[in-house]
Amino acid sequence: xxxxxxECGHFDRQxxxxxxxxxxxxxxxxxxxxxxxLESLDSLGAWRDLIRENEDVATIATTPAEIEQAAADxxxxxxxxxxxxxxxxxxxxxxxxxxxxxxxxxxxxxxxQNELAGSCYEVEDSGLARFGKEVVREMNAAGILIxxxxxxxxxxxxxxxxxxxxxxxxxxxxxxxxxxxRNKTDDVLKALSETGGVIGCAxxxxxxxxxxxxxIEAWCTMVARTVEIAGIDTVAIGTDRSHNFTAPDYAWxxxxxxxxxxxxxxxxxxxxxxxAPPEWFQTVEDMAVIPGGLAAVGFSQEExxxxxxxxxxxxxxxxxxxxx
Amino acid sequence: xxxxxxECGHFDRQxxxxxxxxxxxxxxxxxxxxxxxLESLDSLGAWRDLIRENEDVATIATTPAEIEQAAADxxxxxxxxxxxxxxxxxxxxxxxxxxxxxxxxxxxxxxxQNELAGSCYEVEDSGLARFGKEVVREMNAAGILIxxxxxxxxxxxxxxxxxxxxxxxxxxxxxxxxxxxRNKTDDVLKALSETGGVIGCAxxxxxxxxxxxxxIEAWCTMVARTVEIAGIDTVAIGTDRSHNFTAPDYAWxxxxxxxxxxxxxxxxxxxxxxxAPPEWFQTVEDMAVIPGGLAAVGFSQEExxxxxxxxxxxxxxxxxxxxx
Numbered sequence: 005x006x007x008x009x010x011e012c013g014h015f016d017r018q019x020x021x022x023x024x025x026x027x028x029x030x031x032x033x034x035x036x037x038x039x040x041x042l043e044s045l046d047s048l049g050a051w052r053d054l055i056r057e058n059e060d061v062a063t064i065a066t067t068p069a070e071i072e073q074a075a076a077d078x079x080x081x082x083x084x085x086x087x088x089x090x091x092x093x094x095x096x097x098x099x100x101x102x103x104x105x106x107x108x109x110x111x112x113x114x115x116x117q118n119e120l121a122g123s124c125y126e127v128e129d130s131g132l133a134r135f136g137k138e139v140v141r142e143m144n145a146a147g148i149l150i151x152x153x154x155x156x157x158x159x160x161x162x163x164x165x166x167x168x169x170x171x172x173x174x175x176x177x178x179x180x181x182x183x184x185x186r187n188k189t190d191d192v193l194k195a196l197s198e199t200g201g202v203i204g205c206a207x208x209x210x211x212x213x214x215x216x217x218x219x220i221e222a223w224c225t226m227v228a229r230t231v232e233i234a235g236i237d238t239v240a241i242g243t244d245r246s247h248n249f250t251a252p253d254y255a256w257x258x259x260x261x262x263x264x265x266x267x268x269x270x271x272x273x274x275x276x277x278x279x280a281p282p283e284w285f286q287t288v289e290d291m292a293v294i295p296g297g298l299a300a301v302g303f304s305q306e307e308x309x310x311x312x313x314x315x316x317x318x319x320x321x322x323x324x325x326x327x328x
Numbered sequence: 329x330x331x332x333x334x335e336c337g338h339f340d341r342q343x344x345x346x347x348x349x350x351x352x353x354x355x356x357x358x359x360x361x362x363x364x365x366l367e368s369l370d371s372l373g374a375w376r377d378l379i380r381e382n383e384d385v386a387t388i389a390t391t392p393a394e395i396e397q398a399a400a401d402x403x404x405x406x407x408x409x410x411x412x413x414x415x416x417x418x419x420x421x422x423x424x425x426x427x428x429x430x431x432x433x434x435x436x437x438x439x440x441q442n443e444l445a446g447s448c449y450e451v452e453d454s455g456l457a458r459f460g461k462e463v464v465r466e467m468n469a470a471g472i473l474i475x476x477x478x479x480x481x482x483x484x485x486x487x488x489x490x491x492x493x494x495x496x497x498x499x500x501x502x503x504x505x506x507x508x509x510r511n512k513t514d515d516v517l518k519a520l521s522e523t524g525g526v527i528g529c530a531x532x533x534x535x536x537x538x539x540x541x542x543x544i545e546a547w548c549t550m551v552a553r554t555v556e557i558a559g560i561d562t563v564a565i566g567t568d569r570s571h572n573f574t575a576p577d578y579a580w581x582x583x584x585x586x587x588x589x590x591x592x593x594x595x596x597x598x599x600x601x602x603x604a605p606p607e608w609f610q611t612v613e614d615m616a617v618i619p620g621g622l623a624a625v626g627f628s629q630e631e632x633x634x635x636x637x638x639x640x641x642x643x644x645x646x647x648x649x650x651x652x
Contacts, residue, residue, distance in 0.1 A: 038418065040364075090418070094362065095585040117457035119442050119586070130454035133441035135586045142588075261419040262443070262459045264466075 005029045005075055006291060007313040009204025009242030010085070010153070010175035012257075013249045015054060019288065020062040020080045026291035029075035029313070030065060032085040032109050032174060032242075038260035041098060044091035048084065048105055055082060066106050067326055068317045083320075085109030085174070087154065089120050089139060096138050103146035103325045109174065110143065111151040112136060112163060115269060116262060121152075121159035124185045129156030132166055140166045147325020153242070157189050164192075169323045170200035175242035177206050178230050182213040186270050193234040202319045204242020205230055209279035210270035211244075217282035220297035227311065228301050236307055240315040245281075245288065254278060329353045329399055330615060331637040333528030333566030334409070334477070334499035336581075337573045339378060343612065344386040344404045350615035353399035353637070354389060356409040356433050356498060356566075362584035365422060368415035372408065372429055379406060390430050391650055392641045407644075409433030409498070411478065413444050413463060420462050427470035427649045433498065434467065435475040436460060436487060439593060440586060445476075445483035448509045453480030456487055464490045471649020477528075477566070481513050488516075493647045494524035499566035501530050502554050506537040510594050517558040526643045528566020529554055533603040534594035535568075541606035544621035551635065552625050560631055564639040569605075569612065578602060 006027050012034035023031060035047040055062050065071045065081035074081035084107050091110070092098045102110075112121040112132075120136035122129030132140065140163055143150055150171040152160040163171055173196065179187035188196075188203065196203055205227050209217050216226040231239045246253075254277060258269040268276055284290060284297075298308045330351050336358035347355060359371040379386050389395045389405035398405035408431050415434070416422045426434075436445040436456075444460035446453030456464065464487055467474055474495040476484040487495055497520065503511035512520075512527065520527055529551050533541050540550040555563045570577075578601060582593040592600055608614060608621075622632045 040417065093364065094414070096588055097585065116443050116459050117441070117454055119440050122454060123458075126454065126457050128454045128457075130441055130446060130450065130452045133450050133452075134447075135440050138587050138589075261421065263462050264420055265462075 005313045006241065006294060007031070007071065007316040008245070008291070009172065009202075009240055009316060010034065011243060011245045011247065012087070013247035013253065015082075015247050017058050017061070019247045020058055022288035023080045023291075024061060024078065025289045027295075028080060028291055030071040030081040030083055030316070032083045034087050035084055035107070036086045036091060037088055037114055037257050038090055038262070039088075040090055041093040041095070044086065044102070048107070051082065051084060064106055066108055067324055068320045071317065071320070083108050085111075085151070087111045087151075088114040089118060092139065094119060094135070096142055099139060099142040099148065100146040103148050107148060108320070108324050109149045109151050109172070111153055111174075112139070112155050112159065114154050115258070115267070121163065122156040124154055124156050126156060129158040131158045132162035136163070137166055144168045147323065149319065149323040154186065157192050160188065160192050161195055164195045164199055164201065170202070170319060171196070172201060172319060173203040175204050175206045175208070175244040177211055177226065178233055180233065181226055181229050182211065182216060184211045184270070186211045190233055193230070193238070197234045197238040200319070200322065202238055202240050202315045203230070203234060204240045204316075206242055206244045207282055207285050208244035208270065209282060210275065212282070220284040220293045221300060223282060223284065224294070224297040224301040227298065228303070231311075236310055237315060239311055241294065241312060243285070243291070245285075247288070249278065251277070329637045330565065330618060331355070331395065331640040332569070332615070333496065333526075333564055333640060334358065335567060335569045335571065336411070337571035337577065339406075339571050341382050341385070343571045344382055346612035347404045347615075348385060348402065349613045351619075352404060352615055354395040354405040354407055354640070356407045358411050359408055359431070360410045360415060361412055361438055361581050362414055362586070363412075364414055365417040365419070368410065368426070372431075375406065375408060388430055390432055391648055392644045395641065395644070407432050409475065411435045411475075412438040413442060416463065418443055418459070420466055423463060423466040423472065424470040427472050431472060432644070432648050433473045433475050433496070435477055435498075436463070436479050436483065438478050439582070439591070445487065446480040448478055448480050450480060453482040455482045456490055460487070461490055468492045471647065473643065473647040478510065481516050484512065484516050485519055488519045488523055488525065494526070494643060495520070496525060496643060497527040499528050499530045499532070499568040501535055501550065502557055504557065505550055505553055506535065506540060508535045508594070510535045514557055517554070517562070521558045521562040524643070524646065526562055526564050526639045527554070527558060528564045528640075530566055530568045531606055531609050532568035532594065533606060534599065536606070544608040544617045545624060547606060547608065548618070548621040548625040551622065552627070555635075560634055561639060563635055565618065565636060567609070567615070569609075571612070573602065575601070
């Protein structure tokens with residue numbers, strides 16, 4: 005059983021069938037990058053439609069028990085998440101409403117600074133701002149997991165300190181293993197570890213590097229090195245896999261509506277556009293090789309279970325609003 | 329002739345009559361604090377209605393020539409401004425559209441950090457962020473004056489550097505004269521001075537202090553000391569006067585929708601709610617005493633003209649989009 009801490013893109017029936025084949029029982033899906041409140045409601049509506057149309061193979065899960073039930077039923081559980089806090093549109097009272105509507109994971113900010121926090125791509129990371137402190141408290145109370153994957157390291161440390169619940173870095177790697185603005189410094193990984201947080205190791209080439217993408221052994225070696233830094237209870241999987249992503253989707257993800265220019269996101273002028281998936285991860289079904297790959301680099305079955313799903317389930321149990 | 333760099337509140341016919349009596353020919357009005365794009369269009373609509381209903385005494389001005397024409401016609405010119413960049417709602421392409429609709433002054437952020445910049449009330453001022461740099465360039469091109477009154481000192485310095493046009497601090501005082509988070513440090517005042525920017529001296533008690541509010545002489549002495557710091561071409565008037573402001577307006581201005589708690593804005597727990605106006609400025613008509621007050625502390629007529637209106641007119645000529 006695998007839980008993937010973050011995927012994105014346009015899911016369709018084939019996405020769920022492929023995930024099921026790969027042994028993925030739960031996946032945090034990206035319902036929005038830049039969308040405001042109303043657009044985010046639209047996105048929730050579209051997700052409800054998609055799940056209803058595919059209810060034989062997919063379901064929405066809002067609790068760890070619902071993910072486990074989905075697995076028992078042979079379905080893929082979609083956990084509703086946003087990669088930006090823009091869905092709240094500056095309104096503290098919308099946090100609990102989106103939680104009631106099923107949202108369980110929200111990243112404090114995406115590629116730009118916002119009212120809450122600094123981004124990993126800003127020259128200066130402000131740390132958690134006034135509204136950010138309010139939202140962290142409200143997300144704790146409402147039962148939404150705080151995600152700091154694209155958040156700056158300083159703001160991430162502030163969020164760990166401000167939050168009464170452990171937080172997640174759903175999709176990033178260790179900066180000490182592959183230096184990149186999107187990856188997390190060791191002090192962040194250690195602070196996550198000390199507070200019960202979890203990092204999902206990514207398999208997105210731009211933030212994983214060619215070496216760790218070259219084979220399943222290489223990628224699992226990266227996971228093992230991350231465990232050496234953060235401990236076995238802190239490390240999980242967050243592939244950052246996209247489904248049916250096209251050039252306009254990259255333009256939206258990176259440029260949104262905030263610039264007339266080009267932004268390369270995790271890529272660069274030398275590597276614009278879509279990064280090729282790792283050699284071992286050409287199709288979504290290839291995720292099936294992960295448990296065996298982890299065993300091959302020396303993890304025990306108990307450790308593999310923690311990395312593939314138990315660490316996420318423990319964090320979700322601690323942070324998710326329980327179904328009413 | 330007086331131009332007031334910033335006023336706020338619910339203007340009505342009496343507001344315009346009082347301003348006219350006081351000799352105020354132009355005033356930057358606050359069309360929004362926290363409002364998003366659609367709400368800001370609503371506000372523009374309401375302002376158009378108000379001006380049409382009072383077209384015998386008021387008009388909307390979008391150029392310095394229109395302000396001077398209003399003065400010649402015995403009318404008060406409203407210059408449309410926003411105290412937050414939230415009207416753009418993260419969309420770079422809305423900047424020129426709001427300029428076309430008559431908006432001429434926009435503050436990069438209000439009391440909280442946003443996608444553009446840090447606020448004076450944040451623990452840490454990030455400096456100008458990625459979207460802030462884009463918006464500064466776009467405002468320069470579209471002809472909207474950049475206002476940094478509530479913006480943090482560091483972000484203000486960044487904006488001065490990033491902007492190809494001079495910028496404004498429409499309503500604040502010198503921090504070295506009355507220390508307050510809302511006031512500007514001498515390095516900011518000097519950077520304004522070196523780049524052709526202008527600061528409007530405020531008469532809002534919370535950021536002016538009781539001593540400088542005690543009499544027109546005292547307030548004009550503060551203006552004279554500001555001129556000593558920033559030079560005669562940099563100092564103007566931005567009273568921050570509010571019209572028909574009630575408790576719910578203060579709640580909106582300070583708490584908006586971003587907190588469930590209480591925020592005191594420029595006030596404090598010891599001084600919540602509405603600050604009493606200066607002794608010399610009990611009614612809007614009292615602004616008529618300003619030119620005489622400036623003369624009494626030693627300014628020449630030429631200097632008085634710069635402070636009361638010519639510095640603003642020069643800055644507007646440099647920065648405002650000209651009517652198409």
